[in-house]
Amino acid sequence: MHRVVIVGGGFGGLAAAKAIRYAPVEVTVVDRRNFHLFQPLLYQVATGSLSPSEIATPLRTLVRNQKNVRVAMDEAVYLDTKNRRLVLSSETIPYDSLIVATGAQNHFFGHGEWEQSAPGLKTIEDATRIRHKILEAFEKAELERDPDARRAWLTFVLVGGGATGVELAGALAEIANDTLRDDFRSIRPEESQILLLEGADRLLQSFPEDLSKAAEQSLARLGVQVRTRVRVTAIDADGVTLSSQQRPETIASKTVIWAAGVAPSDFTGIVARATGAATDRAGRICVQSDLTVSGYPEIFVIGDAAHLEWKGAPLPGIAPVAMQQGRQAAEAIMERLRGYPAPEFRYRNKGNLAVIGRNAAVADFGRLRFHGRPAWLLWLFVHLMYLAEFRNRLIVFIRWGFSYLTFDRGARLITGAADAPASAARR
Amino acid sequence: MHRVVIVGGGFGGLAAAKAIRYAPVEVTVVDRRNFHLFQPLLYQVATGSLSPSEIATPLRTLVRNQKNVRVAMDEAVYLDTKNRRLVLSSETIPYDSLIVATGAQNHFFGHGEWEQSAPGLKTIEDATRIRHKILEAFEKAELERDPDARRAWLTFVLVGGGATGVELAGALAEIANDTLRDDFRSIRPEESQILLLEGADRLLQSFPEDLSKAAEQSLARLGVQVRTRVRVTAIDADGVTLSSQQRPETIASKTVIWAAGVAPSDFTGIVARATGAATDRAGRICVQSDLTVSGYPEIFVIGDAAHLEWKGAPLPGIAPVAMQQGRQAAEAIMERLRGYPAPEFRYRNKGNLAVIGRNAAVADFGRLRFHGRPAWLLWLFVHLMYLAEFRNRLIVFIRWGFSYLTFDRGARLITGAADAPASAARR
Numbered sequence: 001m002h003r004v005v006i007v008g009g010g011f012g013g014l015a016a017a018k019a020i021r022y023a024p025v026e027v028t029v030v031d032r033r034n035f036h037l038f039q040p041l042l043y044q045v046a047t048g049s050l051s052p053s054e055i056a057t058p059l060r061t062l063v064r065n066q067k068n069v070r071v072a073m074d075e076a077v078y079l080d081t082k083n084r085r086l087v088l089s090s091e092t093i094p095y096d097s098l099i100v101a102t103g104a105q106n107h108f109f110g111h112g113e114w115e116q117s118a119p120g121l122k123t124i125e126d127a128t129r130i131r132h133k134i135l136e137a138f139e140k141a142e143l144e145r146d147p148d149a150r151r152a153w154l155t156f157v158l159v160g161g162g163a164t165g166v167e168l169a170g171a172l173a174e175i176a177n178d179t180l181r182d183d184f185r186s187i188r189p190e191e192s193q194i195l196l197l198e199g200a201d202r203l204l205q206s207f208p209e210d211l212s213k214a215a216e217q218s219l220a221r222l223g224v225q226v227r228t229r230v231r232v233t234a235i236d237a238d239g240v241t242l243s244s245q246q247r248p249e250t251i252a253s254k255t256v257i258w259a260a261g262v263a264p265s266d267f268t269g270i271v272a273r274a275t276g277a278a279t280d281r282a283g284r285i286c287v288q289s290d291l292t293v294s295g296y297p298e299i300f301v302i303g304d305a306a307h308l309e310w311k312g313a314p315l316p317g318i319a320p321v322a323m324q325q326g327r328q329a330a331e332a333i334m335e336r337l338r339g340y341p342a343p344e345f346r347y348r349n350k351g352n353l354a355v356i357g358r359n360a361a362v363a364d365f366g367r368l369r370f371h372g373r374p375a376w377l378l379w380l381f382v383h384l385m386y387l388a389e390f391r392n393r394l395i396v397f398i399r400w401g402f403s404y405l406t407f408d409r410g411a412r413l414i415t416g417a418a419d420a421p422a423s424a425a426r427r
Numbered sequence: 428m429h430r431v432v433i434v435g436g437g438f439g440g441l442a443a444a445k446a447i448r449y450a451p452v453e454v455t456v457v458d459r460r461n462f463h464l465f466q467p468l469l470y471q472v473a474t475g476s477l478s479p480s481e482i483a484t485p486l487r488t489l490v491r492n493q494k495n496v497r498v499a500m501d502e503a504v505y506l507d508t509k510n511r512r513l514v515l516s517s518e519t520i521p522y523d524s525l526i527v528a529t530g531a532q533n534h535f536f537g538h539g540e541w542e543q544s545a546p547g548l549k550t551i552e553d554a555t556r557i558r559h560k561i562l563e564a565f566e567k568a569e570l571e572r573d574p575d576a577r578r579a580w581l582t583f584v585l586v587g588g589g590a591t592g593v594e595l596a597g598a599l600a601e602i603a604n605d606t607l608r609d610d611f612r613s614i615r616p617e618e619s620q621i622l623l624l625e626g627a628d629r630l631l632q633s634f635p636e637d638l639s640k641a642a643e644q645s646l647a648r649l650g651v652q653v654r655t656r657v658r659v660t661a662i663d664a665d666g667v668t669l670s671s672q673q674r675p676e677t678i679a680s681k682t683v684i685w686a687a688g689v690a691p692s693d694f695t696g697i698v699a700r701a702t703g704a705a706t707d708r709a710g711r712i713c714v715q716s717d718l719t720v721s722g723y724p725e726i727f728v729i730g731d732a733a734h735l736e737w738k739g740a741p742l743p744g745i746a747p748v749a750m751q752q753g754r755q756a757a758e759a760i761m762e763r764l765r766g767y768p769a770p771e772f773r774y775r776n777k778g779n780l781a782v783i784g785r786n787a788a789v790a791d792f793g794r795l796r797f798h799g800r801p802a803w804l805l806w807l808f809v810h811l812m813y814l815a816e817f818r819n820r821l822i823v824f825i826r827w828g829f830s831y832l833t834f835d836r837g838a839r840l841i842t843g844a845a846d847a848p849a850s851a852a853r854r
Binding site for chain 2 (some may be wrong): 034035051052053054056058060061063065070072073074090091099125126135136139140142143144145179180182183184186208387391394395398399402408410411412413414416
């Protein structure tokens with residue numbers, strides 16, 4: 001029987017596994033983790049609104065009833081394109097079709113050491129580490145007598161003004177202004193400084209300019225200081241150094257969070273070397289219009305691992321792109337089994353949403369764009385609907401309802417280690 | 428104003444802080460963690476039924492409206508009884524009354540190295556580490572070709588037949604028999620071996636014999652092998668060695684969990700040295716009938732840190748004892764402020780419950796004792812009612828409802844590290 005191997009159980013890989021459900025194929029889904037993670041809500045774990053298990057579902061549960069799907073919790077370490085074999089840490093598996101859906105990881109532009117002080121937000125461990133750092137900062141400030149040191153504990157710097165940076169900044173402002181308002185006796189959390197740094201001239205560059213402006217205004221109302229056109233030149237345990245208009249400037253902060261860059265996972269590099277495929281500057285594999293690698297019609301690369309131009313620009317690294325590509329790759333394999341050629345991928349833009357906070361979000365549907373409460377309600381609805389399980393939808397709905405009414409956040413735990421490099425946990 | 432310092436925000440410390448609410452005192456609650464943990468449900472985190480945040484609530488939230496209470500997330504490192512000062516890692520605070528409520532930690536009877544292979548269950552980190560080990564064992568077994576190695580991955584050994592060991596054994600059996608039944612393709616989880624080892628001649632020694640027998644029968648129906656009168660002589664990454672009827676025996680197992688012993692936390696030793704108080708064999712401080720340390724009427728020791736005889740036996744280390752003693756210590760301080768002597772502590776036995784699994788539990792109320800579904804329903808009700816927040820009660824209720832109907836468990840995530848010593852994370 002035709003053997004399909006899918007590497008990665010994120011939005012793309014899972015969509016592919018589900019789409020191929022009724023085909024006469026044997027499917028193996030390989031993932032290092034035992035769960036599918038709903039990354040768009042990961043920032044809510046990092047800011048104490050949700051628990052990890054509410055946005056993560058075991059992969060085995062999701063494909064339990066697909067008897068032709070096997071899940072291997074393992075790591076792909078080598079690709080033998082000649083014999084069509086994928087080498088995992090504990091076994092080697094043959095494939096007839098391969099779908100590479102390994103997503104992205106944090107990328108520090110050659111400054112890997114920054115991760116020690118400024119975690120990115122890609123994994124559950126990243127999220128609980130950021131949560132640890134944020135909540136601990138208020139606790140340390142409460143115990144601190146020296147005003148300068150106290151100010152450094154109460155200064156939060158977010159590097160990168162994309163959707164993740166904006167979402168974290170909005171949530172942090174709400175924690176400081178509302179959630180923790182009556183919790184402390186020595187400090188006033190609402191006097192925290194929250195800085196959002198962006199290298200370009202505006203936030204949310206994937207949105208039209210008027211929505212960037214709306215987002216900036218919403219953040220300003222929450223007390224977030226947005227600084228554009230600044231470049232970070234150093235990050236350590238005591239803060240960030242940045243250059244803007246030539247003169248360097250240091251901001252003392254004990255909590256710096258990295259939201260400035262991602263790169264494809266290491267396996268993408270393995271695939272690129274094995275196939276000789278071209279990659280873009282970030283390391284994504286340039287795929288053909290049917291999502292395969294040039295010269296390897298049996299190898300599909302999708303989602304954040306792939307670079308594909310669409311209407312003059314590369315497709316963005318977002319869940320809808322990955323899901324549509326996953327379904328497309330499954331479709332292509334089934335068409336070929338029936339003797340037809342693989343169809344071209346056509347992206348359907350379902351719109352773009354980013355949330356800032358309570359009653360504040362931006363929505364871009366091409367000609368139709370709006371912000372404020374309508375966008376926020378739409379964001380809530382869409383994210384609830386796309387959560388993988390009914391139970392999680394219900395629990396997240398309850399948590400959001402309580403948070404809306406009480407300004408509280410129900411998962412404000414300081415657990416695990418704050419300074420362990422996330423990569424150690426990610427193994 | 429009279430200064431009360433409470434060390435520990437568990438059941439005892441929190442009950443004391445709440446009981447002293449309207450008194451003209453200044454209260455400081457010191458805890459290393461930022462949350463109150465509902466330990467009776469910790470085994471449900473370890474077995475993937477609940478999430479950490481569902482059984483843990485930030486201490487600051489719990490005392491937010493008590494303006495006379497300050498929370499310090501810090502560690503008590505020294506006690507200066509002469510000047511009535513408590514030294515914390517980051518400050519020194521004076522007290523007029525001190526309540527020591529620092530609870531218990533895992534204790535390996537002089538074999539601290541066993542913790543590396545056999546985690547105990549005392550902290551959130553312990554629970555997620557055990558969850559990691561249990562779930563990973565099934566994943567590793569699925570990938571393993573060698574039948575002996577596979578069997579070792581599917582053998583689970585629980586050391587200690589008290590309430591924690593019994594609860595873990597029951598939950599593990601349900602995971603193997605029901606939750607994971609259709610999840611794997613190479614292994615059959617229901618063929619797992621689950622061993623519960625106990626040194627004495629029966630399980631649940633704090634219960635009457637007929638209930639021990641009932642629990643043993645319930646576990647046997649679930650497929651758990653109960654072995655009493657066995658002594659563990661070694662534990663390492665490959666299994667346990669035990670001696671029963673003279674000959675040593677080795678059980679190959681990749682998942683050994685320690686439920687055999689606890690000892691008071693390190694701070695109890697600091698208090699004992701500072702006051703010269705007598706301690707029992709486990710290290711608990713022997714207190715007087717008003718819960719104070721002999722010669723130090725201003726120092727109260729309560730809960731798992733204290734040893735107090737009641738009707739010929741020491742009071743057990745359970746939440747009701749700690750809560751009653753916490754309220755009593757608060758009462759004593761208030762009485763003295765009014766010029767009256769501190770009253771004697773009188774324990775009111777509210778009964779004893781232990782759960783085995785679906786429809787199976789044991790209940791002991793002195794003359795009234797029962798098991799099976801009535802005891803299980805009572806257990807559910809009591810544990811829901813005592814959870815600290817309405818939100819958590821609602822979410823736990825939903826999770827339990829789903830689990831009951833679907834046999835699923837909603838928090839089956841493999842996160843963090845499995846082999847980090849819990850003590851490192853606990854700091």
